[in-house]
Amino acid sequence: MAYNRFVGHRAAVVSVFVMSMLVIFVALSPFTARYGVNEAVQAPPNYFLSPRAIAWLGTDDIGRDLYSRLIYGVRVSLIIGIFSGLISVAIGCLIGAVAGFRGGRFDDVIMRVTDLFLAFPFLVTLLVMRNMIGGISWLKPITGELNSVRFIIVLFAIFGWMGVARIVRGQVLALKEREFIEAARAVGASRWYIVRRHLLPNSIGPIMVALTFSVVSAIISESTLAFFGYGPQAGDGATSLGILVGQAKGAVNTGFWHLALFPCLTLVVIALSINFIGDALRDATDPRLQRDS
Amino acid sequence: MRRLAWAIPTLIFVTFLVYIALRIGTDPVASYKRINPRASKAKIAQYIEVNGLDPNFVRGYFRWLGNFVTLDWPRSIKGSREVWPQLKDALANTIRLGVAASSVGIVIGLGLGVFAALRPGGRRDVAVNTAAFVGISIPPYVSAILFQLFFAVYWSRWFGSTLFPTSGVYPPGQLGFDLSLMLKHMVLPTFVVAIQIIAVYSRYMRSSLLDVLNSEYMRTARSKGISEARVLFRHGLRNALIPVVTIAALDVGAIVGGLIITENVFSYPGMGKYFLSAFGEGDFPLLMPWMVIIVASTLFFNLLADISYAWLDPRIRLD
Numbered sequence: 355m356a357y358n359r360f361v362g363h364r365a366a367v368v369s370v371f372v373m374s375m376l377v378i379f380v381a382l383s384p385f386t387a388r389y390g391v392n393e394a395v396q397a398p399p400n401y402f403l404s405p406r407a408i409a410w411l412g413t414d415d416i417g418r419d420l421y422s423r424l425i426y427g428v429r430v431s432l433i434i435g436i437f438s439g440l441i442s443v444a445i446g447c448l449i450g451a452v453a454g455f456r457g458g459r460f461d462d463v464i465m466r467v468t469d470l471f472l473a474f475p476f477l478v479t480l481l482v483m484r485n486m487i488g489g490i491s492w493l494k495p496i497t498g499e500l501n502s503v504r505f506i507i508v509l510f511a512i513f514g515w516m517g518v519a520r521i522v523r524g525q526v527l528a529l530k531e532r533e534f535i536e537a538a539r540a541v542g543a544s545r546w547y548i549v550r551r552h553l554l555p556n557s558i559g560p561i562m563v564a565l566t567f568s569v570v571s572a573i574i575s576e577s578t579l580a581f582f583g584y585g586p587q588a589g590d591g592a593t594s595l596g597i598l599v600g601q602a603k604g605a606v607n608t609g610f611w612h613l614a615l616f617p618c619l620t621l622v623v624i625a626l627s628i629n630f631i632g633d634a635l636r637d638a639t640d641p642r643l644q645r646d647s
Numbered sequence: 648m649r650r651l652a653w654a655i656p657t658l659i660f661v662t663f664l665v666y667i668a669l670r671i672g673t674d675p676v677a678s679y680k681r682i683n684p685r686a687s688k689a690k691i692a693q694y695i696e697v698n699g700l701d702p703n704f705v706r707g708y709f710r711w712l713g714n715f716v717t718l719d720w721p722r723s724i725k726g727s728r729e730v731w732p733q734l735k736d737a738l739a740n741t742i743r744l745g746v747a748a749s750s751v752g753i754v755i756g757l758g759l760g761v762f763a764a765l766r767p768g769g770r771r772d773v774a775v776n777t778a779a780f781v782g783i784s785i786p787p788y789v790s791a792i793l794f795q796l797f798f799a800v801y802w803s804r805w806f807g808s809t810l811f812p813t814s815g816v817y818p819p820g821q822l823g824f825d826l827s828l829m830l831k832h833m834v835l836p837t838f839v840v841a842i843q844i845i846a847v848y849s850r851y852m853r854s855s856l857l858d859v860l861n862s863e864y865m866r867t868a869r870s871k872g873i874s875e876a877r878v879l880f881r882h883g884l885r886n887a888l889i890p891v892v893t894i895a896a897l898d899v900g901a902i903v904g905g906l907i908i909t910e911n912v913f914s915y916p917g918m919g920k921y922f923l924s925a926f927g928e929g930d931f932p933l934l935m936p937w938m939v940i941i942v943a944s945t946l947f948f949n950l951l952a953d954i955s956y957a958w959l960d961p962r963i964r965l966d
Contacts, residue, residue, distance in 0.1 A: 599792075603792060
């Protein structure tokens with residue numbers, strides 16, 4: 355039934371199609387990209403070309419093909435989005451489930467911290483925490499260099515769990531008074547067993563929704579950081595969606611519209627598709643919702 | 648009242664965390680030496696002293712707090728300027744932009760939400776919902792770039808002159824106050840921030856109003872023979888606004904975040920530009936007062952959310 359509801363959400367079906375095309379394109383990047391990530395288009399004046407046959411989406415300031423760079427950029431952004439999304443959901447589920455199930459002091463403290471962090475302007479928190487984590491030397495083995503992709507993933511995972519924990523906690527609070535949990539407790543199941551076998555499987559809907567939203571927020575956060583010059587710099591001209599959008603800022607006033615338009619559109623299309631998928635998942639897995647609208 | 652009493656300790660605690668984070672993250676002494684490479688030992692010692700950069704974080708924090716409360720603010724590390732005049736200008740500009748954007752955004756957003764909720768499932772409902780979804784998915788810098796591209800660069804190419812300027816509060820060289828110029832400069836940034844607000848609020852308003860419209864007391868009101876418009880405005884909207892007002896107060900953090908990004912793209916001299924340039928240089932004396940203002944306003948609006956909720960909905964009592 356959940357599947358039927360999901361398919362009934364037309365925008366989500368289109369989004370799934372768009373996203374799978376994108377993933378296939380990105381996964382096959384050695385074949386789909388026409389040039390290397392740092393390779394210049396071979397044409398005498400090759401910088402700032404408008405879209406044409408040798409460079410479908412035009413070239414940038416040093417003559418690199420924007421279409422190929424977009425593919426490589428989206429690859430980095432998707433890796434960041436998926437990995438930090440998965441890690442934050444894993445941490446968030448654990449903490450949210452424990453907080454909701456045990457309640458008490460632990461729950462209070464966790465939720466206070468979460469409220470505090472979620473209340474502040476996200477960019478400020480992100481920048482300050484980024485520098486702070488980068489400044490703690492004994493964390494280096496986990497986080498890697500300040501400009502690396504790994505650092506960004508760790509940073510987003512440190513933040514991402516909070517929203518997830520809040521959702522899972524709410525779900526656990528609602529579930530734990532239900533009869534089947536009571537029954538499990540009555541036959542002597544341990545707490546850990548109940549969380550693992552009853553609470554988490556029954557929260558799978560909201561968790562999936564949380565996963566889609568943390569993926570999209572990681573992708574957008576990466577772009578935001580890169581836009582202001584604090585993003586990953588993988589070296590050798592490697593790029594990410596955020597770096598490309600950041601270059602768009604410089605291209606606007608000179609009027610090279612393709613450099614501004616295409617990275618921005620790609621980012622919006624990705625964000626929109628994942629949001630639609632998440633919305634459809636929520637509708638599909640929410641048992642209270644009637645299929646009427 | 649108990650919440651009010653808690654606000655001050657919370658403020659102190661959070662600024663202490665911010666202090667630690669900035670101490671570790673930006674390394675104020677190192678940035679001071681970087682910006683002023685020829686500073687004497689005595690100067691550096693004085694800098695450490697007035698900013699409360701004691702190696703012991705707790706002692707250093709209270710030293711800083713003492714100076715801050717007595718308004719004995721240290722000067723910025725770059726150019727040794729006074730902090731308050733800069734901060735004051737930035738704050739005024741940001742408040743102006745924020746108020747403009749929030750009013751535009753909330754009015755349009757609530758209007759669209761009501762418009763959509765009146766015929767749930769209809770064509771205009773779908774249109775508003777989809778538009779809101781697109782709005783949520785567009786980060787502010789993307790819409791800012793696209794606005795700049797269209798309204799400044801291409802508009803002037805097609806029609807000869809730019810429609811709206813894209814940077815600053817006044818054109819370069821302008822002295823003194825000029826309302827029409829100022830408003831013109833605010834149009835694009837206002838709409839960039841407002842897009843997000845419109846998208847979020849139309850969705851909140853729609854779902855909140857739908858909940859209310861399906862409730863029992865609406866049916867009662869209708870059955871008493873009151874006109875449809877009166878039912879909608881007196882009974883429907885008033886109750887639907889309760890959750891929305893609360894969310895509005897809680898959402899201030901998100902709006903400030905949008906403002907920071909937008910200001911930077913439009914080179915608008917507000918809090919966002921102030922923060923990013925100070926942060927880039929690790930300018931501790933500039934950063935701490937900024938942080939205090941942000942933390943205090945966040946706490947204030949959270950408090951306001953709680954209070955307004957209790958005030959609007961008599962069923963809820965604060966402990």
